[in-house]
Amino acid sequence: FVAKLGSGLARSSSRLGSGLAAFNKRKLDDETLEDLEDLLITSDLGAAVARRVTKNLSKERFDREITENEIKQALATEIEDVLAPREKIVDFSDGPRPRVVLFVGVNGSGKTTTIGKIASKLKDQGAKALLVAGDTFRAAAIEQLTVWGDRAGIPVMSKPTGADAAGLVYEAIERAREEDLDLVLVDTAGRLQNKAELMAELAKVVRVIRKMDPEAPHDVILVLDATVGQNALSQVEAFRHTAGVTGLVMTKLDGTAKGGVLVAIAEAHDLPIHFIGVGEGADDLRPFSAHAFSQALVG
């Protein structure tokens, strides 16, 4: 998987990679430091990280010639330092029963696919799970989740398009209790008339779950699409506010994505990063590794 992660992120960070090449053998003066800081900011790493990298470099090597590799090393070290505290492998088959895991995020970010990939893993682990097609606004999401569930041999609860998602989730938790299931994985809508309605709908689902079990939802996983770049930051803020996000997944790092924003998110938010998505297949979900990610991002 490292090869896949590597090639995916290498493409995703091509701006950063090729941009850094231009600094090879330059004298590390004020102008070079400023150019480097600009490049790091436009690669979505965030102003704070950009500033620290240039500051550390100038402390050690100001007015001396610097190589591309030296910059890459300094950058990879800084990025890994930021990301390492966020590395947290999660085992959904463990913990309270039924463990209720809510997946939130904007439409198209990869929620349904991520649930499907996790369901495939759970099948291998022998956990008794239930998938809930809580994106009742999109017929395709209901169908897609059903396909993943059938493939993994995990039941899927759904209702016709337009049905009340909170009601569906209520029934799903009741069923999980009756059947003594380990885990309830809930998909949610990512697009409504507008953002306020989406957030109101989500808040309602969370309220219903809390009423049934004050400890639940035990996990609220925000799924972020790496290709949206900087926008991922405002999504974290919005969903944290409404749904009380407990962890992150970043998808589509196999594409032309700019995964750099994950560094800015890690800097600003004390939230664990559980997985990254590197493709559409069942095996294309990887536990997040700060080391592998920082190496691949820097190129």
Ligand code: GDP
């Ligand atoms: P949702 O609306 O949040 O449920 O998003 P979906 O799960 O339906 O995903 C939207 C599209 O992104 C689908 O075509 C998925 O196959 C695709 N997708 C999801 N995750 C990944 C990923 O890690 N890599 C790639 N290349 N595509 C992905």
